[in-house]
Every structure is written in structure tokens, then in C-alpha cells.
Amino acid sequence: DVKVTQSSRYLVKRTGEKVFLECVQDMDHENMFWYRQDPGLGLRLIYFSYDVKMKEKGDIPEGYSVSREKKERFSLILESASTNQTSMYLCASSSGQGAGEPQHFGDGTRLSIL
Amino acid sequence: AQTVTQSQPEMSVQEAETVTLSCTYDTSESDYYLFWYKQPPSRQMILVIRQEAYKQQNATENRFSVNFQKAAKSFSLKISDSQLGDAAMYFCAYRRSPMNYGGSQGNLIFGKGTKLSVKP
Numbered sequence: 001d002v003k004v005t006q007s008s009r010y011l012v013k014r015t016g017e018k019v020f021l022e023c024v025q026d027m028d029h030e031n032m033f034w035y036r037q038d039p040g041l042g043l044r045l046i047y048f049s050y051d052v053k054m055k056e057k058g059d060i061p062e063g064y065s066v067s068r069e070k071k072e073r074f075s076l077i078l079e080s081a082s083t084n085q086t087s088m089y090l091c092a093s094s095s096g097q098g099a100g101e102p103q104h105f106g107d108g109t110r111l112s113i114l
Numbered sequence: 115a116q117t118v119t120q121s122q123p124e125m126s127v128q129e130a131e132t133v134t135l136s137c138t139y140d141t142s143e144s145d146y147y148l149f150w151y152k153q154p155p156s157r158q159m160i161l162v163i164r165q166e167a168y169k170q171q172n173a174t175e176n177r178f179s180v181n182f183q184k185a186a187k188s189f190s191l192k193i194s195d196s197q198l199g200d201a202a203m204y205f206c207a208y209r210r211s212p213m214n215y216g217g218s219q220g221n222l223i224f225g226k227g228t229k230l231s232v233k234p
Binding site: 045048104 | 123147149151157158159160161164166205221222224225226227
């Protein structure tokens, strides 16, 4: 089974801090994604990566950056955390074998910015 | 731009009964994929079922089946013999095909979700 592991289930940070969310997958997947999930809004794509050192902006990239130095690891960075970034963050990965391949999700990180 | 609409924020079903969750989408593409994902409370989101648009036959996975109406751009999920473990948020998602590297064409577009409760 594919395993996508997010480093923290719960995280509390302060406004202005630089925050790192880590995600690791064990299936040698080419594609990795970061989503934000808010009640009533569903999942919104922040950034995705289709290869090492490659990244593309999603629908809501403002205030975020990403890093993919190794194939298995995809990091989401909040450059200067703000209270409106309090949310559930989901990481996902998928193979590059075709559009029908499903995305596999991690357990999520519930981030609170105080 | 493609959009996915789930018109039922919440649904409820009696255990052992059947429930249908609605999903409509908007696209000008002719070839694409549709997915239903399930997110149990405080648990990982998992794939329930997927449908390829060029296939006429509706996908089925055990108690889960879809009613795919391409002309109407409708993709509903039917859960038969509902069980307590089916209680979850259900998300409908769309992906354009084929997936092109370097662009957003391969990304999933999600609906806002339907919260399903199962009554014992």
C-alpha cells in the first residue's frame, strides 16, 4: 500500500513564524501535492510538483512556498504565518502513469496560527 | 475553467438503506476522469471509485456504484446497504485527461463535499 506520511498531525505556531510542513511518500511517485481543506470550501490546491526541484502554483499559492529536493519528500513552507492560514493541510502523491491514477493522501496536519 | 458542484452539504441514511450523493461538473473537455473520495472523521482520505469519461459503463466497487450521465455532466454516487463505517465526508473530483507535465491539466478539482451520517 502507498503510504504518505505527514510529519505532524497537530501544530500550533505564532503569527510571523516561518512554518515547515513535511510530507514523505514511499511509492516513488512522480507527483506530489499540497492542499488546504477548510469547512464549506472543500480542498484547494496550493502547490504541486511533478518532479524533483520542479513546482507549479495551484489555486491559492499566496503566502506559501514549497521545496522538493528529493523525490520522496515535498515540503510546504509558510514564509510568515498569519492567522488566516489556520487550516487543515493535506499532502498527496500520485504516479505519473496517467490521468486515471488516483492521488493518495496523508493523514493531514491541523495547523493553528495564534 | 472546470468546476465541480456538490449540492448536498449534508445527507443522512438509515443503516442498511441506500443513499445517493449528487455531483455535477462543468467542462468543455470530452475526455476526463471523475473520482469519489471518502474522508472518515479524523482519518485519511481514500479513493472510493473512479470513472473514465469515454467509458459508457458505470463503475462499481462492491456496495458503491456511480450513475454517470455524460451529457448532463452528472456523476452521482450510490451507496447500497449502508454501514456505520460509511459515515464520512465524500468529495467528488474531476481531472482532465491526458495529464500533461508542466501544467495544471492533471490536477484534481474537488467539490465542497457532502457529509454523510449513517443512523443505526
